[in-house]
Amino acid sequence: xxxxxxxxxxSLLARNQLKKSLPAEFDANIVTAxxxxxxxxxxxxxxxxxxxxxxxxxxxxxxxxxEAIKADAMDCLVIVVSADIQPEMQKRVMELGALAFIQKxxxxxxxxxxxxxxxxx
Numbered sequence: 001x002x003x004x005x006x007x008x009x010x011s012l013l014a015r016n017q018l019k020k021s022l023p024a025e026f027d028a029n030i031v032t033a034x035x036x037x038x039x040x041x042x043x044x045x046x047x048x049x050x051x052x053x054x055x056x057x058x059x060x061x062x063x064x065x066x067e068a069i070k071a072d073a074m075d076c077l078v079i080v081v082s083a084d085i086q087p088e089m090q091k092r093v094m095e096l097g098a099l100a101f102i103q104k105x106x107x108x109x110x111x112x113x114x115x116x117x118x119x120x121x
Contacts, residue, residue: 003028003120004047008039008065009054009081014104018052018081021108025121036060040068048076050120054104055082055089066096079114081106 005028009015015032022028031046033039037059042048051069055062062080069078080093083104090101100114115121 003049004031005029005050005052006031006033006039006042006048006076007052008033008036008057008062009052010034010057011054014054014081018106018111021106021111023108023112023115023121026115036062036065039065043069043074043076044072051076051078052106053078053080053082053098055080055084055093063092063096066093066098070097077118077120 007015007018007030009018019030028050031042033042035057039051039053040060053062053065062082066078069076078098080098080101081104085103093101099118102110102114112121
């Protein structure tokens with residue numbers, strides 16, 4: 001059975017770029033959200049195994065989503081994909097339970113490396 005994965009980014013271009021960069025062997029049903037509020041609604045209504053999460057978004061940012069995932073003990077893995085590469089931010093997302101931090105735009109090679117490392121492909 002394929003995994004359900006969520007791509008959350010306020011940029012349609014970034015969502016599409018990430019989707020196209022996912023490894024061909026990644027067997028997943030992909031759903032998208034354009035902000036953190038939509039992401040949480042999806043996470044609460046569907047079984048999502050993996051989230052690709054941007055940090056800088058309107059309404060609810062990625063940190064807010066990570067905090068809610070942690071507070072609600074949601075059973076999903078999170079890979080942060082963001083242009084905000086400050087070391088403090090990377091440390092914060094890892095403390096909130098993210099598996100990895102990938103600088104945006106995510107390259108196909110970097111996505112494959114991280115996903116292979118965590119047994120997602």
